[in-house]
Every structure is written in C-alpha cells, then in structure tokens.
Amino acid sequence: MPAPLVGIFVGGRGSRMGGVAKGLLVAPGAAETLVARLERVAREALGDPEVVLVGRAEAYASLGLPFLEDQPPGVGPIGGLGALLGAAAERGSPFALALACDLPFVSAALLRRLSAFEPRASAVAPRQGELWQPLCARYAPTPAREATRALIATGARSLQAVLTALDAVELPLETSDELRDWDEPGDLS
Incomplete structure (x- = not known):
C-alpha cells in the first residue's frame, strides 16, 4: 500500500519575520529547524510517510526534501493544497496531511490522532474558535482534490471553504498550545 503523503507548507514570504524563511528557524530551546522537526515528528x-515541501522551496534546497510547486501558481495556499492533493491522488496515498511550517508544538501524538480520527471522513482538522486549521489537517486525496479544483475554478482562495465543502470533521485538541504558531519574532517568547 502506498504511504501517506505529508506536505509541509513553506510558501510564505516570511515578511513578519524580516524576510527569513520561517521553516529554517530554530525554535527557542530546540536543536533543529522547524521543517526538520516537522519531518521527524511526521515520521x-x-x-x-513520503514528506514533501509545498510552495516556494528554493530556500530549503539544502534539506534535500522533494518539493511541489503550487498548482495553479499565484493563487496562494489553496494552490499548494491543490498540488499536495493532486500528488497524493496520483500516488494512491491513503491520505495527505497538510502542515504549516511554523507549528513548533505539533506532536507525534497529535499527528497519530489526526491520521486515525474518523477514517472515512473526506477531511479532518482541528478548530481554533470558529476557524478550521487547514494546514494541520488530513485530507482524502481524491474528493479533496476535486473540491479544491472546483473552488479554484470559481475564483475561491479560502482554505476554510475547502474544509466546509468537504464537510470536515473536527479533531478535538488536547491542549491549546498544540497549534500555537510562530508568525512574528515575539510569538514564542
């Protein structure tokens, strides 16, 4: 059976971090970059699993991970999700996990729960408040790819819309820190 496909999204410009590629930062108290940590935790x-980088990955070439360019390009993170889901469907992967590169507290336990929770669901994701967390989510490749393509064709760019279209199932979080992200230098102090 083909392996799950894990996509670590690295496409942002890092403008709030002074233009630094966020996934190459080392979180306080850690010994590895955010991307290396996510790869290790996913494994x-x-x-x-097959682990790929999604988005503008030039800055990450030294890591030796394969990367997927947005499909279509220029539409934001939904293009990255389209690329990940297309690759997962083509490989016959049982599911795709989409992970933002700036999640220093995602644990192996969370990813195990995410991968096993409601196995027949087209999408599973946690929520924070009213918002889905689409870049810490599991997607069934074929239905999610089709929903993403249909939304892109209408001009939609929202990852929230993808999860809504898929009738996503909510994964309860065990702690509020599990999805704490690192958007600005002061976020982890």
Whole structure:
C-alpha cells in the first residue's frame, strides 16, 4: 500500500519575520529547524510517510526534501493544497496531511490522532474558535482534490471553504498550545 503523503507548507514570504524563511528557524530551546522537526515528528507518528515541501522551496534546497510547486501558481495556499492533493491522488496515498511550517508544538501524538480520527471522513482538522486549521489537517486525496479544483475554478482562495465543502470533521485538541504558531519574532517568547 502506498504511504501517506505529508506536505509541509513553506510558501510564505516570511515578511513578519524580516524576510527569513520561517521553516529554517530554530525554535527557542530546540536543536533543529522547524521543517526538520516537522519531518521527524511526521515520521515518528506515521512510520515512513513520503514528506514533501509545498510552495516556494528554493530556500530549503539544502534539506534535500522533494518539493511541489503550487498548482495553479499565484493563487496562494489553496494552490499548494491543490498540488499536495493532486500528488497524493496520483500516488494512491491513503491520505495527505497538510502542515504549516511554523507549528513548533505539533506532536507525534497529535499527528497519530489526526491520521486515525474518523477514517472515512473526506477531511479532518482541528478548530481554533470558529476557524478550521487547514494546514494541520488530513485530507482524502481524491474528493479533496476535486473540491479544491472546483473552488479554484470559481475564483475561491479560502482554505476554510475547502474544509466546509468537504464537510470536515473536527479533531478535538488536547491542549491549546498544540497549534500555537510562530508568525512574528515575539510569538514564542
């Protein structure tokens, strides 16, 4: 059986971090970059998934991970999700996990729960308040790819709309820190 496909989204410009590629930052108290940590945690949680970078990955070439360019380009994160889901469907992956590169507290336990929760759902994601967390989510490749393509064709760019279209199932969080992200230098102090 093909392995799950894990996409670490690295496409942002990092403008709030002074133009630094966020995934190459080392979180306070850590010994590895955010991307290296997410790759390690995904492998710990899922065994031997295929791990790819999604988006503008030039700054990450030294990591040696394959990357997917947005499909279509120029539409924001929904283009990255389209690329990830297309690749997962083509490979026959049982599911795709989409992970933002700036999540220093995502654990193997969270990814195991995410991968196993409601296995027949087209999408599973946690919520914070009223908002889905689409870049810490599991997607069924074929239905999610079709929904994403349909939304892009209408001009939609919202990842929230993708999860709504898929009738996503909410994954309860065990702690509020699990999805704490690192958008600005002061966020982790």
